[in-house]
């Protein structure tokens with residue numbers, strides 16, 4: 124499986140807090156069948172003021188640690204960007220770390236606030252699409268406006284935005300409403316990716332393997348493969364920060 128949403132970089136958001144935590148998350152991912160991971164720390168102005176530079180500074184030591192530990196994994200970085208008007212400036216200045224490409228467009232992992240959908244969000248996503256950027260909306264099933272009015276997602280889907288569901292939502296880890304909405308979006312066939320959004324080994328580990336099993340049981344293995352592997356593979360292959368590591372065979 125290929126995981127395009129993770130908080131494995133240490134000390135720059137609410138994910139891994141030290142290199143040992145990062146390694147533990149990667150080890151747990153490998154042990155459960157994940158072979159490629161994109162680190163997507165938050166870029167959230169005023170809360171996690173990350174940029175390409177701060178992310179790269181933490182990514183490089185992690186690569187050294189993976190090499191030392193002789194792990195077999197491919198890792199890369201991008202970011203999970205909280206929706207805000209400043210995104211337009213970041214785009215203009217080439218400061219957004221993208222996941223990779225979807226149909227020649229740069230894929231941006233875009234996060235809405237958990238509480239609501241900010242009025243005008245669809246204008247920003249339309250602007251992104253018009254500027255050759257493919258918004259991938261992170262975990263819409265965890266948004267409280269969407270719990271109450273799931274059809275609000277339709278405008279974004281019609282525009283061409285893609286949706287990423289969090290694996291643990293399908294397992295009930297984020298409560299019943301997120302679980303129901305995640306399955307509802309799968310029933311509607313509007314989901315492009317399932318990713319872990321892992322933060323820490325104790326409370327928010329990588330649960331892609333469990334989600335894969337449930338999706339395969341309900342919809343068949345081809346769909347589980349598409350959502351956990353195939354769609355992500357196309358994006359991962361076009362990320363230009365990929366580092367491949369091979370441990371002893």
Ligand SMILES: [Fe+2]
Pocket residue numbers: 128129130203261320
């Ligand atoms: Fe996240």
